[in-house]
């Protein structure tokens with residue numbers, strides 16, 4: 001037996017390793033399994049080029065937990081290590097790597113970074129073990145060795161009688177880490193980090209039910225067999241060629257990724273690039289609801305099939321974090337903070353590549369099967385609208401496929417919409433006015449009024465659409481959006497010719513003061529307008545600008561400061577050309593006039609959904625009185 005002292009500048013870095021990344025102790029398992037995988041893949045390579053004259057066979061990696069002895073064993077059938085190699089790779093390389101790592105990152109802000117996801121390697125074993133042993137037999141003729149280290153820089157190395165090729169790592173679990181002696185905890189970690197690693201990983205056995213033999217009786221139990229419990233799928237879909245996968249394969253892989261997700265994805269995008277960076281993956285568009293906050297953190301980031309994180313912030317553009325799926329790239333630097341990550345050139349390229357692929361996919365779906373695209377629009381619009389708002393390149397591209405649905409269920413691209421409405425909805429200043437509703441039921445009477453004039457009414461109801469309208473208004477020339485209840489239609493789309501007023505200016509003044517008297521305390525701004533005699537006598541409107549600013553602020557940013565808490569503002573439009581309004585003016589008794597005004601106002605509020613509570617009850621009672 002030989003003993004030695006690992007040559008390090010710090011007397012004892014093990015306490016440091018232990019303290020470091022306190023919450024991330026669990027990564028030791030991923031690191032050790034990664035090493036076992038690397039060792040196996042190296043052997044595969046050496047046998048394939050004829051360098052190693054051994055039988056590669058069908059190697060697997062085995063994880064064993066011995067709760068009683070407080071040990072975890074990790075056994076691989078890879079290249080193994082000779083004594084020299086252990087001294088070199090473990091005592092020197094791995095150790096100095098760990099030392100350098102700690103040195104570099106011990107002061108880093110752990111909360112904001114991906115730091116700690118990778119880099120510590122073999123020595124992360126000391127985060128959970130008080131003693132680590134390596135028993136290894138190289139694929140060469142070198143004798144098997146047994147290395148042991150108890151967490152101080154001292155180690156021992158002796159001969160071992162191991163006869164089969166590969167490495168066994170034995171961890172004697174420390175008293176503060178006994179959670180890792182629980183089968184459930186290990187299973188959980190294997191599934192989290194190693195679910196798609198390329199070499200089969202065995203953890204215990206499981207009972208498999210076999211088919212009943214011929215002639216078995218109904219009541220005979222089916223025969224069973226103990227088989228290896230392989231926890232991973234070594235060939236996940238994203239590592240295959242798109243040409244070798246059918247739609248069903250993509251759907252199956254989605255279920256594999258999200259076993260608790262019962263809804264099918266709407267479509268997928270297979271990512272595959274090897275220059276100027278390496279990246280593979282599959283992204284899925286799930287059915288999204290309007291609640292933006294709950295759907296993030298579903299994309300999983302891998303490095304060579306090893307799970308790294310499900311927080312891809314900074315790697316994938318913000319608007320695509322609502323998607324699901326997998327990204328696998330060895331080119332994403334992981335030992336750095338998020339802010340550094342976002343400034344990294346390769347990461348920037350990756351982010352814009354992903355954005356471009358998503359744009360291409362959407363545009364080909366739109367071109368190849370517009371009907372299906374329209375049917376899916378409601379479920380995907382939030383991502384697209386969000387992307388249009390946040391990424392200018394995507395905004396430009398989305399012009400081809402972003403849809404503007406109408407209340408009647410037609411879907412137009414912006415250009416089609418322009419073409420469709422330009423004759424009727426261009427105002428006297430040559431501005432195109434696009435009318436929209438946010439709720440078909442609530443704004444029904446306003447929608448009907450607009451349709452009666454031949455206008456198209458869009459149905460724009462996603463939570464961020466007010467921001468998008470703002471952006472469209474500033475980036476397109478002479479376009480404005482107005483909700484159907486923002487004002488009366490002749491004001492929303494002003495034409496040269498105006499309606500002739502049936503009332504004189506004095507009459508209008510008199511009428512206005514009559515109405516103001518009755519509505520004194522109700523807070524409406526009264527607007528006298530000469531409109532079609534067939535338009536409603538009283539209409540309540542909500543000016544576009546104020547309402548939209550409020551909405552923008554409620555959905556985050558963009559709006560004017562403090563708008564969100566402002567009260568709603570309503571105008572009362574009085575159609576001076578309507579017969580009923582003429583009657584109000586002609587009524588001699590104040591009492592009757594007051595009744596007519598109140599009843600008309602209530603009807604206008606009713607159609608805007610503003611009549612509620614006691615006022616609604618009074619209105620109903622009053623109406624019954626009137627029809628008696």
Ligand code: ADP
Nearest residue numbers: 035036039080081089090094120121122123167
């Ligand atoms: P890295 O994996 O980044 O090289 P590690 O600290 O994880 O760093 O491992 C250090 C080295 O130890 C590896 O590069 C490898 O040469 C050797 N090694 C670790 N585990 C094994 C193993 N199971 N089989 C063979 N060699 C191993």
Ligand code: MG
Nearest residue numbers: 034035121122
């Ligand atoms: Mg490693």
